[in-house]
Amino acid sequence: MILISxxxxxxxxxxxxxxxxxxxxxxxxxxxxxxxxxxxxxxxxVPAKLLPQLADTAEVVAFARTIPGLTVAVLxxxxxxxxxxxxxxxxxxxxxxxxxxxxSLKNVRRTHAQMxxxxxxxxxxxxxxxxxxxxxxxxxxxxxxxxTLEGVVPPERVVALAEALMKAGCDEVGLSDTxxxxxxxxxxxxxxxxxxxxxxxxxxxxxxxxxxxxxxxNVMAGLEVGITTFDSSLGGLGGCPFAPGASGNIVTEDLVFxxxxxxxxxxxxxxxxxxxxxxxxxxxxxxxxxxxxxDAGLPLGFQPASSMTGVRQ
Amino acid sequence: MILISxxxxxxxxxxxxxxxxxxxxxxxxxxxxxxxxxxxxxxxxVPAKLLPQLADTAEVVAFARTIPGLTVAVLxxxxxxxxxxxxxxxxxxxxxxxxxxxxSLKNVRRTHAQMxxxxxxxxxxxxxxxxxxxxxxxxxxxxxxxxTLEGVVPPERVVALAEALMKAGCDEVGLSDTxxxxxxxxxxxxxxxxxxxxxxxxxxxxxxxxxxxxxxxNVMAGLEVGITTFDSSLGGLGGCPFAPGASGNIVTEDLVFxxxxxxxxxxxxxxxxxxxxxxxxxxxxxxxxxxxxxDAGLPLGFQPASSMTGVRQ
Numbered sequence: 296m297i298l299i300s301x302x303x304x305x306x307x308x309x310x311x312x313x314x315x316x317x318x319x320x321x322x323x324x325x326x327x328x329x330x331x332x333x334x335x336x337x338x339x340x341v342p343a344k345l346l347p348q349l350a351d352t353a354e355v356v357a358f359a360r361t362i363p364g365l366t367v368a369v370l371x372x373x374x375x376x377x378x379x380x381x382x383x384x385x386x387x388x389x390x391x392x393x394x395x396x397x398x399s400l401k402n403v404r405r406t407h408a409q410m411x412x413x414x415x416x417x418x419x420x421x422x423x424x425x426x427x428x429x430x431x432x433x434x435x436x437x438x439x440x441x442x443t444l445e446g447v448v449p450p451e452r453v454v455a456l457a458e459a460l461m462k463a464g465c466d467e468v469g470l471s472d473t474x475x476x477x478x479x480x481x482x483x484x485x486x487x488x489x490x491x492x493x494x495x496x497x498x499x500x501x502x503x504x505x506x507x508x509x510x511x512x513n514v515m516a517g518l519e520v521g522i523t524t525f526d527s528s529l530g531g532l533g534g535c536p537f538a539p540g541a542s543g544n545i546v547t548e549d550l551v552f553x554x555x556x557x558x559x560x561x562x563x564x565x566x567x568x569x570x571x572x573x574x575x576x577x578x579x580x581x582x583x584x585x586x587x588x589x590d591a592g593l594p595l596g597f598q599p600a601s602s603m604t605g606v607r608q
Numbered sequence: 609m610i611l612i613s614x615x616x617x618x619x620x621x622x623x624x625x626x627x628x629x630x631x632x633x634x635x636x637x638x639x640x641x642x643x644x645x646x647x648x649x650x651x652x653x654v655p656a657k658l659l660p661q662l663a664d665t666a667e668v669v670a671f672a673r674t675i676p677g678l679t680v681a682v683l684x685x686x687x688x689x690x691x692x693x694x695x696x697x698x699x700x701x702x703x704x705x706x707x708x709x710x711x712s713l714k715n716v717r718r719t720h721a722q723m724x725x726x727x728x729x730x731x732x733x734x735x736x737x738x739x740x741x742x743x744x745x746x747x748x749x750x751x752x753x754x755x756t757l758e759g760v761v762p763p764e765r766v767v768a769l770a771e772a773l774m775k776a777g778c779d780e781v782g783l784s785d786t787x788x789x790x791x792x793x794x795x796x797x798x799x800x801x802x803x804x805x806x807x808x809x810x811x812x813x814x815x816x817x818x819x820x821x822x823x824x825x826n827v828m829a830g831l832e833v834g835i836t837t838f839d840s841s842l843g844g845l846g847g848c849p850f851a852p853g854a855s856g857n858i859v860t861e862d863l864v865f866x867x868x869x870x871x872x873x874x875x876x877x878x879x880x881x882x883x884x885x886x887x888x889x890x891x892x893x894x895x896x897x898x899x900x901x902x903d904a905g906l907p908l909g910f911q912p913a914s915s916m917t918g919v920r921q
Contacts, residue, residue: 446909476907478869479828507907508862508900509869512824515792519832543904549821556791556822587821594789594820596759 296523297559298334299551300500301327303528303575304355305336305370306544308348310533311582317351319578321358324365326574327529330567331601332547334366335359336389336526340376356383370435372403377417381424387431389469390414392460394453395442398473411459418464434460434468435502439485441476450485454492461493468498469524472513475506475543479516486520500524503545505531510545511553518559525550529568530575530584546586548572555599562601565593609836610872611647612864613813614640616841616888617668618649618683619857621661623846624895630664632891634671637678639887640842643880644914645860647679648672649702649839653689669696683748685716690730694737700744702782703727705773707766708755711786724772731777747773747781748815752798754789763798767805774806781811782837785826788819788856792829799833813837816858818844823858824866831872838863842881843888843897859899861885868912875914878906 304324308315315323324335337359338352352369359367368387371377380388392410393399399410414434421429438445439453457468470485482501489498501517503510503525514525528544551563569589576584617637621628628636637648650672651665665682672680681700684690693701705723706712712723727747734742751758752766770781783798795814802811814830816823816838827838841857864876882902889897 441907441909443908446907474907475904478866480870506900506904507865508859509824509866511822512828512866515825515828546821552820553791553822553825557793587819591788591819594754594759594787595756596754 297518297554297561298500298524299332299547299561299563300334300336300368300524300526301332301529301547302336302502302526302544303530303532303547305339305349306526307528307530307532309339309346311348311579313579313582314348315578317354319574320351320355323529323571323574323578324355324359325362326571327568328362328365330571331561331563332568333364333562334368334387336368336370339370339372340379340383341372353379353383356380356385360384360386371417373413374416374420377420381420381428381430384428385430387433388417389433389435390417391435391437391471392456393437393442393473394448394456395438395445397444398438398442401444407456407459411456411463414460414465415463422464432464432466433500434463434465435471436460436468437471437473439470440472440481441474443474450488453485454488457489457493457498461497467496467500468493469500469502470498471502472504475504475509477503477513478509479512482513482516483520486517486522490521495521498522500526502526504543505545506543511549514545514550514553530572530586530589532575532579532582532584546588548586549588552588552593555601556597558600560599560601564601565599610831610867610874611813611837612645612860612874612876613647613649613681613837613839614645614842614860615649615815615839615857616843616845616860618652618662619839620841620843620845622652622659624661624892626892626895627661628891630667632887633664633668636842636884636887636891637668637672638675639884640881641675641678643884644874644876645881646677646875647681647700649681649683652683652685653692653696654685666692666696669693669698673697673699684730686726687729687733690733694733694741694743697741698743700746701730702746702748703730704748704750704784705769706750706755706786707761707769708751708758710757711751711755714757720769720772724769724776727773727778728776735777745777745779746813747776747778748784749773749781750784750786752783753785753794754787756787763801766798767801770802770806770811774810780809780813781806782813782815783811784815785817788817788822790816790826791822792825795826795829796833799830799835803834808834811835813839815839817856818858819856824862827858827863827866843885843899843902845888845892845895845897859901861899862901865901865906868914869910871913873912873914877914878912
């Protein structure tokens with residue numbers, strides 16, 4: 296079973312200027328969960344003046360928590376964000392740590408050492424919660440495959456930061472190709488190196504972008520070295536290659552099609568998933584949606600790996 | 609060294625209604641060869657009334673033959689086409705055999721048995737030529753990963769047809785994902801099966817489409833089972849997913865970027881290759897060009913596997 300972690304409500308929406316109404320977000324999350332998606336990153340606890348698109352994250356978390364079986368994930372840039380995430384009841388929180396220090400300073404105005412310390416404080420905060428209120432805590436190693444400011448990021452540095460995050464108290468780390476620089480050989484190499492340092496269980500997920508068209512080839516590489524969780528965004532929302540700052544997430548529909556075609560069940564009902572695009576189109580009529588499979592349709596005689604009984608409900 | 613076989617002047621141009629002028633075709637082929645591409649499928653010997661876009665194939669072959677080191681490939685649907693190709697001096701000819709007999713009957717009005725016999729006659733014709741005028745002869749197994757008319761194509765049938773083509777006198781066979789149905793698991797499986805039947809040397813190439821976004825993931829799969837030749841089209845010309853009959857070839861620029869980034873030299877100078885798009889844009893201003901890498905640009909600090917000395921001239 297491969298876990299698809301839908302990040303569109305966070306990474307997709309933060310990359311477009313239009314603000315999706317709360318009701319549309321709820322409808323989107325509910326429909327994707329109904330299609331069999333079991334983990335959704337629903338928002339980010341950042342100041343509303345920085346990302347007004349995600350200002351309603353607490354309300355979104357409250358709603359998403361009512362969906363049985365859904366892991367409700369959020370992004371937090373710092374301790375304050377983690378406090379808000381815990382108060383809202385998120386099941387999983389991720390703190391991004393840019394492996395390019397130049398990027399980290401520009402993005403969150405913090406050095407690596409400061410971000411590791413912030414992570415340690417968040418881990419302590421989580422441990423201080425009642426056991427049934429403790430979210431899973433992930434350190435997201437961003438720009439791990441290269442940086443638009445620094446260029447090459449040495450893998451040794453990524454490994455060292457992964458170790459530091461685990462030592463600070465993260466439950467796991469993830470590798471993010473924030474810039475779309477990764478290639479399949481590099482994905483295999485870096486996954487192996489990080490796993491050798493922190494253990495297999497501490498690295499299960501990849502957050503890949505399709506900026507240069509290699510997104511699914513990089514997924515293939517990840518699969519071959521044992522990765523079981525992939526982030527993606529429905530309709531590749533926010534991923535226009537012509538828009539500066541675009542996320543370029545891999546498209547959930549194409550990812551699920553590939554995995555199901557390969558015989559790797561995701562538990563997701565593909566026709567129902569494709570149908571969720573209608574909610575996005577209606578709520579964001581001026582933002583482009585991407586994806587090859589939605590345009591081409593499913594192959595004649597297509598047999599998905601997930602039987603209907605494999606789908607969650 | 610991975611061989612990129614550019615098929616845009618044939619597969620790309622036959623998929624659009626606008627006709628590229630002969631001079632533009634020459635400029636395109638010359639520029640791509642100058643960028644380091646060593647094999648180009650420059651046209652198809654089919655009746656001009658069926659494909660007026662390729663009516664000047666004999667002239668294009670004559671020109672392309674003047675480029676030192678370039679393998680000039682063409683497609684031929686039948687014996688008559690092969691005669692014309694040999695007369696023109698093509699270095700390599702490919703006869704497509706649709707593994708879906710329904711598709712074969714619809715496309716060229718011939719059964720499998722008739723196409724095998726046609727291939728046998730072409731092989732005899734080639735053997736009757738002076739030794740320095742004999743083109744390489746490839747049997748292209750199209751719809752090998754599934755058919756829009758028949759659905760699933762059993763791999764046993766693909767293997768049987770590959771054996772029949774080799775027995776008929778082909779030098780090699782290739783597998784074509786005409787419909788964009790292939791997935792990485794299937795690519796590995798079918799390559800292994802066909803190679804087990806006809807030998808490793810008899811299957812070196814894949815012709816993949818990106819119809820459902822899996823093109824480069826399928827390349828990855830091919831690489832892992834030893835495939836060393838990939839067809840692709842500059843700018844993915846003719847590949848609009850909304851146009852019926854569109855080819856949807858994988859994009860040469862993205863393919864070369866992936867391979868070079870992975871440390872697999874292609875001998876192609878990527879900036880020079882990207883520059884060739886200008887010729888297509890000028891000659892076909894109303895046809896869309898595709899590709900992620902051309903839009904995103906090369907990563908900061910990118911080191912291609914091909915050193916400049918690896919480039920042909």
